[in-house]
Amino acid sequence: MITEQTISLELAEKSILGSMLAENYLVLDSTVKQEHFSSTQHQVIFSAMQELARANKSVDYITLLSVREPIELGGANYIVDLKNYANPTKFTEYAEILFAHWQHVTKQQILAQAQQENWSIEQVQTQLDAISDSESLLETSITNALAEAMNRPYEPMSAKTGIGTDLRDFDRMTNGFQDGDLFILAARPSMGKTDTMNHFAINAGFKGYLPIIFSLEMKSDLLVDRMIASTGNINRLNLRDPYTTMSDAQKLKWSQAIGMLDNAKIQIDDRPAMTVPQIRATARKLMKQYPDRKPLILIDYLQIIRANNPKDNQTQQIGQISRDLKQMAREFNCPVVCLSQLNRSVEQRQDKRPIMSDIRDSGNIEQDADVIAFLYRDDYYDKESESKNLLEIILAKHRNGPTGTISVAYVKETGRLINVDWNARQ
Numbered sequence: 001m002i003t004e005q006t007i008s009l010e011l012a013e014k015s016i017l018g019s020m021l022a023e024n025y026l027v028l029d030s031t032v033k034q035e036h037f038s039s040t041q042h043q044v045i046f047s048a049m050q051e052l053a054r055a056n057k058s059v060d061y062i063t064l065l066s067v068r069e070p071i072e073l074g075g076a077n078y079i080v081d082l083k084n085y086a087n088p089t090k091f092t093e094y095a096e097i098l099f100a101h102w103q104h105v106t107k108q109q110i111l112a113q114a115q116q117e118n119w120s121i122e123q124v125q126t127q128l129d130a131i132s133d134s135e136s137l138l139e140t141s142i143t144n145a146l147a148e149a150m151n152r153p154y155e156p157m158s159a160k161t162g163i164g165t166d167l168r169d170f171d172r173m174t175n176g177f178q179d180g181d182l183f184i185l186a187a188r189p190s191m192g193k194t195d196t197m198n199h200f201a202i203n204a205g206f207k208g209y210l211p212i213i214f215s216l217e218m219k220s221d222l223l224v225d226r227m228i229a230s231t232g233n234i235n236r237l238n239l240r241d242p243y244t245t246m247s248d249a250q251k252l253k254w255s256q257a258i259g260m261l262d263n264a265k266i267q268i269d270d271r272p273a274m275t276v277p278q279i280r281a282t283a284r285k286l287m288k289q290y291p292d293r294k295p296l297i298l299i300d301y302l303q304i305i306r307a308n309n310p311k312d313n314q315t316q317q318i319g320q321i322s323r324d325l326k327q328m329a330r331e332f333n334c335p336v337v338c339l340s341q342l343n344r345s346v347e348q349r350q351d352k353r354p355i356m357s358d359i360r361d362s363g364n365i366e367q368d369a370d371v372i373a374f375l376y377r378d379d380y381y382d383k384e385s386e387s388k389n390l391l392e393i394i395l396a397k398h399r400n401g402p403t404g405t406i407s408v409a410y411v412k413e414t415g416r417l418i419n420v421d422w423n424a425r426q
Contacts, residue, residue, distance in 0.1 A: 009101055011085065012094040013042045018086035020049055021060060021079075025288040026091060027053040036098045038105070041074045045082075048073070088285075089278045163296050163335060166203045168419045169406040170393060174371065177204075177296060177335035178400070182326040182368060184302070186340040186359050187375035188347075192391055193339045194218065195415040196375060197298050198227050200337060205264025210293035212267045212286055214279050216304045220270040227266070230415040232257030237413070265290060273306040276324040283332065294334060299325070301339035302365075319364040326368040340365070342374075352381055356396055372397040377410065391417065 020026045027049045034050075037043045048068045052059045061079050070076050087094075110127045113119075119127075162176030177183060177200075187193045201211035215223050229236045232253040238245045242254065267286050271278075279299065287295055299305070302325075307317035329336040342358045354374035356366055366372065374394040378387040391410035395403045409418040 009038055009097065012097045013037055013039060014082055014085040015087050015094050016091060016098065017042060017045055017049075018082040018084065019088045019091045020046075021083050022086040023088050023091075023285060024053060024059045025285060026088070027059055029284060029288070030091070030095060032095050032098065036095075036102045038098075038101060041072075044068065044072050045074075045079070088281050089275075091281060092277045163204050163209055163294075164207065165200055166419075167199075167393075167406070167408055167417060170408070173395060173402055173404060173406065174398070175401070177337065178370070179333045179335065180330045181335050181370040181399075182322070182329050183335060183337045183371045183373070184322075184340050184359075184365060184369040185337060185373050185375065186342050186354065188342050188354075188380075191375045191377060191380060192410055192412075192417075193375060194223070194300060195226065195230065195410070196391075196393075196417060197300055197337065197339060198223070198230055198415065199417045201266055201296070201298055202227060202231060202261070202264060204296045205266045206260070208293060210265060210267065210286065210290045210295045212283050212295055212297050213269070214274060214282075214297070214299045215268055215270045216272055216274060217300055218270070220268045223268060223270070224261075226415050227261055228254065228257045231260055233414050233416060235413045236415065265293060273304065275306045275308055276321060276328065277308070279305075280328050280331075283328075287332070295332065297328070297332070297334060297336045299336070299338040301341060303341050322365045322368040326370075352376070353392070353394060354396075366397065369397060370399040371395065390420070 016032060027046075032046070034043050034046050037046060045064070045068075048064050049059050051067055052063050057063055061076070064073060064079055065076060073079055107128065110124065114124045114127075162174070162178040162181075164171050164176040185193060185196060197213070201213055204211045213223070225239050226236070228234065229239060232250075234246075234250060234253060234257070238250065242251070246254065269279075269282050279297075283295065283297055302321065303318065305321050307321060309317070309320070312320070325336055325338055340359055342354050346352050346354050346358045353376045356372065358374075359365055359372075372395075374392075374396055376392040376394060377390065378385040378392075379389065387407075389409055389411065390407050393406045393408065395406070397403065407420055409420050410416075411418065
């Protein structure tokens, strides 16, 4: 009997195979296994895909027919038609449908066999535990870690240097952005969050990393203009009409800045209202395209990432998103920097420097983040401030290091962040 559930499962399997044809990296870079497919035909297609991928060959209509007979694959037209079902952004969701169905069927088979053969409770439990997670066995023994730690007291300690920012005091306190860390950068509007993110991205690109920016609020072309202004030290007012407002010397700086940014290999995805699974899928694809560059993922901003479950309240949604971002940082073993808004309560206090409770819809952000930093400019609130053009980066939480405040010079006209020469200011 064909049910709606059967049809849904078949479509999910077709979408997974179609997505693999569209994005070949998914063949080996996902947790999908041959036995997860309910259709024998789909198992054969997936097996052929794996064979090609492991041989570092392209997985497409032509190559599939070169390793299997058309009849085994359901015919040449069937393979061509699979691409119509491709939906890489929902790949993870559909893979979970496959895995849940496989678990259910396998569980029923185990219970039926247990009844026929009169298994003990222990035997049944062992078999059920084996299907609770289809991943390969993990290395859980600490023996290797202990062996590596043996000589640490007898060797000079080397700093765990991450992705540097060229902000001297910031790098001294953090050792740069660390692999697997979730870094939350929060501030009130117009405080300099986007320019700070751009600074992180540009410097990472110059150092040979792969900055991947997910700009959910600002369009890519506006972000690129800001980067050109910052890199070329160009007043952003000139960007409105460069042809008439720029001198020949400034136009030369414009061209040089564009060349430098092109070499930085910065990637920008400016689709609005993305989910974390969509962000993960895009990041994974770009990491495959640039295997020689370690990624730095930057997201602007947390509160407009679309939740997987819109029925949850805002605090629950933000809490789930922050957990997913931390999981992504660990999965990709790279830093994830996410901008965040602050609520208006900070404006009610005499000292308007942000504190943890000011994070908007905080949820589990404080728990999930490895580092939480706030931006503050005194001249934003007091135009006569003696701290003019100074931007404070307040490290309020630092799981593996010190907290404190770092001051940098912030040139609003160009969006540049520069180390402060305190001797020159005195």
